[in-house]
Amino acid sequence: MHKVTIAIPLYNTEEYIKEALSSALNQTLEHIEILIINDCSTDNSLAVVEEMNNSNARDDISVRIISLPANKGIGAVRNISIAEADGKYLFFLDSDDYISEDCLELMYDKAENIQADIVFSSSETVYKDHTEKAILADRTFTEWGDFQKFCYTQRGKYQNTVWNKLYNLDFIKTNNLHFKEINRGEDCLFLNALVPCVRKCTIIPNITYSYRIRENSLCQYNARDVIPIEEIRAHLYVASEINKISYKYKTSPFAETLIKEHLNFSVNVIFVIFDKWNTISTPVPATEIKEVLAHPCTLQEIWHFKQKRYYNIWLYFFAKLPFCVIKSSCKIYYKLIKFYRKMRR
Numbered sequence: 001m002h003k004v005t006i007a008i009p010l011y012n013t014e015e016y017i018k019e020a021l022s023s024a025l026n027q028t029l030e031h032i033e034i035l036i037i038n039d040c041s042t043d044n045s046l047a048v049v050e051e052m053n054n055s056n057a058r059d060d061i062s063v064r065i066i067s068l069p070a071n072k073g074i075g076a077v078r079n080i081s082i083a084e085a086d087g088k089y090l091f092f093l094d095s096d097d098y099i100s101e102d103c104l105e106l107m108y109d110k111a112e113n114i115q116a117d118i119v120f121s122s123s124e125t126v127y128k129d130h131t132e133k134a135i136l137a138d139r140t141f142t143e144w145g146d147f148q149k150f151c152y153t154q155r156g157k158y159q160n161t162v163w164n165k166l167y168n169l170d171f172i173k174t175n176n177l178h179f180k181e182i183n184r185g186e187d188c189l190f191l192n193a194l195v196p197c198v199r200k201c202t203i204i205p206n207i208t209y210s211y212r213i214r215e216n217s218l219c220q221y222n223a224r225d226v227i228p229i230e231e232i233r234a235h236l237y238v239a240s241e242i243n244k245i246s247y248k249y250k251t252s253p254f255a256e257t258l259i260k261e262h263l264n265f266s267v268n269v270i271f272v273i274f275d276k277w278n279t280i281s282t283p284v285p286a287t288e289i290k291e292v293l294a295h296p297c298t299l300q301e302i303w304h305f306k307q308k309r310y311y312n313i314w315l316y317f318f319a320k321l322p323f324c325v326i327k328s329s330c331k332i333y334y335k336l337i338k339f340y341r342k343m344r345r
Contacts, residue, residue: 082177148252
């Protein structure tokens with residue numbers, strides 16, 4: 001068994017894959033597997049990978065390439081990575097990003113020290129003309145509930161991206177964690193399902209991952225005159241699935257912070273939908289909006305909350321207001337928020 005499997009999804013990134021793969025091959029940690037899933041690339045990405053593999057001089061690093069017969073999408077590719085990985089730990093590296101030479105050594109040593117379920121590390125976002133660093137707190141958690149109480153006060157900092165995290169593969173499989181094979185939000189859903197399961201984890205401040213912002217990336221969207229209703233429903237689906245996690249863990253020691261975080265996510269999704277309301281191709285049914293806003297607890301359960309009790313009571317009744325009141329309130333509030341952010345610049 002390898003110490004770590006680096007899983008790289010490959011799809012039309014011939015301009016960047018060499019830098020990504022080079023950063024994986026130059027790791028100071030030994031006994032690594034690099035697992036590349038080619039999701040039917042139509043450019044020269046695969047040829048670049050094969051050429052680099054043929055010239056790989058590292059005996060302690062194996063490169064394995066799996067070419068899919070049909071395009072599956074990122075969710076399916078990540079699930080194949082989980083099923084195929086041979087390492088004790090799994091690390092996701094996108095094919096247009098790159099990692100520091102000591103990335104895996106730092107994270108692996110931290111994981112081994114406490115037999116962590118997951119290790120988080122700091123990162124930088126690389127724009128065309130500048131770089132922004134995101135330094136995480138230096139923390140370690142060893143009891144169930146401690147990490148969750150911390151995580152759910154960090155405004156989604158730990159639940160948005162699957163990269164730059166080292167996962168214990170047994171932990172993923174034991175908890176039956178997998179990616180939804182959808183077009184949007186698969187990473188968000190995976191991490192929101194993962195976080196409540198974590199018992200042991202550590203966070204390190206070292207910057208080990210460089211996330212590249214590029215034109216035409218799957219993660220970047222341009223302003224449009226018309227937004228398809230299918231895209232809106234995809235966002236509502238993600239919010240709805242996250243709400244199910246709130247129901248599942250509403251009696252846990254971290255329930256209050258989890259529910260607040262998840263409802264804030266849902267409210268923000270609804271705010272954006274109402275802000276773009278006039279550009280959506282087909283009106284969104286009121287029932288779908290109100291379903292996402294529904295509080296997972298009864299009023300009696302909320303009354304026993306020790307934190308944010310009245311905020312949760314407000315959210316509970318807000319979801320029960322007439323749709324026209326919800327819509328107008330959200331649109332006004334969202335405009336005020338945008339105006340406030342503009343004035344602060």
